[in-house]
Amino acid sequence: MSWRNVGVVYRKELTDSLRDRRTVLSMIAVPILLMPMLTIGLGVVSVLLFGRAMLEIPTVMVLGGQDSPAVLAALFALPEIRIVPARPDYAREISEKQIRAAVEIPRDFDAAVARGDAVTVRIDMYQGELKSGFGADRVQKFFTDYREAVVRQRLQSRQLPARLAAPFVIEQKNVVAPEKVGGELIGGLVPYFVILLCLTGAMYPAIDLTAGEKERGTIETILCSPVSRVHLVLGKFLMVLTASLFTALLAILSMGMTFVAGKKILERLSPLNATGLALSISLKAVIWVFVMIVPLAVLFSAALLAIALFAKSYKEAQSYLSPLTVFVILPAIVSILPGVDLNAGLSLIPVLNTSLVSKEIVAGSYPWNYMALIFASSCLYAAGALAVAIHLFQREDVLFRT
Amino acid sequence: MIEVTNLGKQFRDKQRGIFRAVEGLSFRCQPGRIYGLLGANGAGKTTTLRMLATILAPTTGSATVAGYDIVREPQKVRASVGFLSTATALYGRLTAQEMVEYFGRLHGLAEPRLRCNLDALFQRLGMNDFRDRRCDKLSTGMKQKVSIARTLVHDPSVMIFDEPTAGLDVLAARTIVGFIRECREAGKTVLFSTHLMNEAEKLCDIIGIIHNGRLMAEGSLGDLRERYLQNDLEDIFVRVVQA
Numbered sequence: 220m221s222w223r224n225v226g227v228v229y230r231k232e233l234t235d236s237l238r239d240r241r242t243v244l245s246m247i248a249v250p251i252l253l254m255p256m257l258t259i260g261l262g263v264v265s266v267l268l269f270g271r272a273m274l275e276i277p278t279v280m281v282l283g284g285q286d287s288p289a290v291l292a293a294l295f296a297l298p299e300i301r302i303v304p305a306r307p308d309y310a311r312e313i314s315e316k317q318i319r320a321a322v323e324i325p326r327d328f329d330a331a332v333a334r335g336d337a338v339t340v341r342i343d344m345y346q347g348e349l350k351s352g353f354g355a356d357r358v359q360k361f362f363t364d365y366r367e368a369v370v371r372q373r374l375q376s377r378q379l380p381a382r383l384a385a386p387f388v389i390e391q392k393n394v395v396a397p398e399k400v401g402g403e404l405i406g407g408l409v410p411y412f413v414i415l416l417c418l419t420g421a422m423y424p425a426i427d428l429t430a431g432e433k434e435r436g437t438i439e440t441i442l443c444s445p446v447s448r449v450h451l452v453l454g455k456f457l458m459v460l461t462a463s464l465f466t467a468l469l470a471i472l473s474m475g476m477t478f479v480a481g482k483k484i485l486e487r488l489s490p491l492n493a494t495g496l497a498l499s500i501s502l503k504a505v506i507w508v509f510v511m512i513v514p515l516a517v518l519f520s521a522a523l524l525a526i527a528l529f530a531k532s533y534k535e536a537q538s539y540l541s542p543l544t545v546f547v548i549l550p551a552i553v554s555i556l557p558g559v560d561l562n563a564g565l566s567l568i569p570v571l572n573t574s575l576v577s578k579e580i581v582a583g584s585y586p587w588n589y590m591a592l593i594f595a596s597s598c599l600y601a602a603g604a605l606a607v608a609i610h611l612f613q614r615e616d617v618l619f620r621t
Numbered sequence: 622m623i624e625v626t627n628l629g630k631q632f633r634d635k636q637r638g639i640f641r642a643v644e645g646l647s648f649r650c651q652p653g654r655i656y657g658l659l660g661a662n663g664a665g666k667t668t669t670l671r672m673l674a675t676i677l678a679p680t681t682g683s684a685t686v687a688g689y690d691i692v693r694e695p696q697k698v699r700a701s702v703g704f705l706s707t708a709t710a711l712y713g714r715l716t717a718q719e720m721v722e723y724f725g726r727l728h729g730l731a732e733p734r735l736r737c738n739l740d741a742l743f744q745r746l747g748m749n750d751f752r753d754r755r756c757d758k759l760s761t762g763m764k765q766k767v768s769i770a771r772t773l774v775h776d777p778s779v780m781i782f783d784e785p786t787a788g789l790d791v792l793a794a795r796t797i798v799g800f801i802r803e804c805r806e807a808g809k810t811v812l813f814s815t816h817l818m819n820e821a822e823k824l825c826d827i828i829g830i831i832h833n834g835r836l837m838a839e840g841s842l843g844d845l846r847e848r849y850l851q852n853d854l855e856d857i858f859v860r861v862v863q864a
Contacts, residue, residue, distance in 0.1 A: 440771075
């Protein structure tokens with residue numbers, strides 16, 4: 220094995236690829252820009268829209284209640300909603316977003332409450348519509364508070380303690396470190412972005428170095444040089460792997476920086492103020508996610524190289540490789556589904572195993588036994604893919620496929 | 622020296638099944654002489670030359686190039702050969718100098734020798750004006766010069782040309798023809814394929830007429846004229862092929 224020849228091929232391919240705009244775009248620009256655009260950009264837009272929806276005073280229609288001046292007066296005094304007079308087609312008005320909600324106060328409400336009769340207040344709303352939900356929530360809160368006030372009044376009048384109605388208090392408490400809570404929330408993003416970009420970063424160089432060479436007619440030029448085909452494919456493979464790992468590294472760094480910057484921006488913009496979560500990735504997690512991604516990048520690079528080599532032209536290679544993104548997105552989606560946790564069986568499924576372990580690492584857990592199993596199995600798959608790529612490079616019917 | 626003995630190549634084809642592109646081919650090329658393989662499109666010229674350049678492996682027979690066996694010692698064969706065809710394109714994003722340097726390094730040349738060979742070649746071929754220009758920005762003539770420099774950088778003893786002037790304009794074709802003659806004068810073994818009769822007449826010391834993968838006739842132009850009682854190479858070619 221002459222590593223000198225592999226090095227010569229690698230250096231040439233690196234120089235050549237860095238002058239290819241498509242490769243540079245997929246290797247550098249996409250991982251740097253995609254994460255801030257998708258998280259900060261989308262986050263800012265959604266926070267702004269959410270904030271605006273929350274600040275809006277919802278228009279609520281009151282149906283009935285003319286015979287119940289007490290509840291009506293309290294409702295009218297509520298500053299968080301704007302009351303409009305009753306109209307018969309309130310349902311249409313809600314569905315056309317002219318009003319946000321309607322509340323139907325039953326006949327003789329005040330008297331019925333005073334008597335202790337069971338009555339029902341109905342709130343009409345547009346389910347799933349954010350602003351209608353806010354309007355309905357405010358009306359619901361008003362009536363919940365009103366009901367509690369009535370209960371307190373009744374207890375007081377019978378000289379009974381207020382805790383009779385609330386014999387105990389229920390409290391939920393987070394006992395996990397904020398970094399881990401944040402990690403659990405953002406851990407699912409790692410497979411989406413880093414692993415996907417690890418594939419897309421390798422895609423263009425893999426096509427350019429194989430099908431691209433066939434299309435441009437340089438494959439025959441390089442095959443008549445004395446370098447062996449094994450050295451040639453290894454040089455090319457190392458270049459594709461460089462692109463893949465570099466893209467993944469940039470994606471991880473960009474993600475880390477995006478969370479730091481994004482949290483500050485979103486906290487400043489959000490009307491709810493700080494979420495209290497530590498949305499950050501530790502350096503240790505960055506390093507271990509990268510280590511776990513290395514064999515996956517080898518697998519991607521070798522597989523892409525082998526498939527693209529089979530194609531006759533750049534276009535044909537693109538049509539072969541584009542569907543591969545589905546094979547990466549699907550396991551990534553599965554890994555963020557609730558209840559899908561890492562186990563020995565899932566540790567052997569390529570892509571899904573790295574997705575799941577990345578999620579664990581970002582959340583601050585290091586399941587060393589699974590990590591070793593995943594690293595070993597991914598290395599095995601990667602070696603298999605590389606062996607296929609080397610084998611295909613020896614085949615005349617693949618190299619000169621017409 | 623190139624010695625070809627009973628060389629054959631068959632391909633598997635979906636439509637045609639097993640297809641014999643070259644069959645029972647034997648010939649010999651001497652140093653300081655130009656051997657021309659003359660044949661129509663699809664006659665088996667490119668397959669033959671690709672086998673001799675070890676890009677394709679033969680199915681039957683054997684051949685030695687510069688004393689090395691094409692099956693057992695393919696890397697040594699490629700190290701001794703300069704192969705040029707219209708299909709051997711250049712890397713568009715590399716400069717002329719980078720392109721030639723790359724092939725020099727692939728041939729294992731040490732940096733001082735590579736530098737020396739490169740400067741001499743660029744000087745001889747008049748390439749200094751565009752040595753730092755990217756290959757995709759070069760004219761056809763300039764590209765041909767870079768291709769020539771690429772094949773000569775390791776100073777091979779055997780040159781193989783596969784229809785090197787196909788698709789070129791008169792001036793670019795003249796550069797190539799001149800270069801082939803220079804190779805002969807430098808004592809190199811030159812194997813050359815063409816379907817152009819006038820090119821074969823002008824250049825070749827020995828002409829081998831190839832048809833359907835088989836060598837149908839061989840000899841100097843004078844020999845062929847005598848044997849087939851025709852003066853024009855085209856008439857000789859038609860007679861050989863139709864026979």
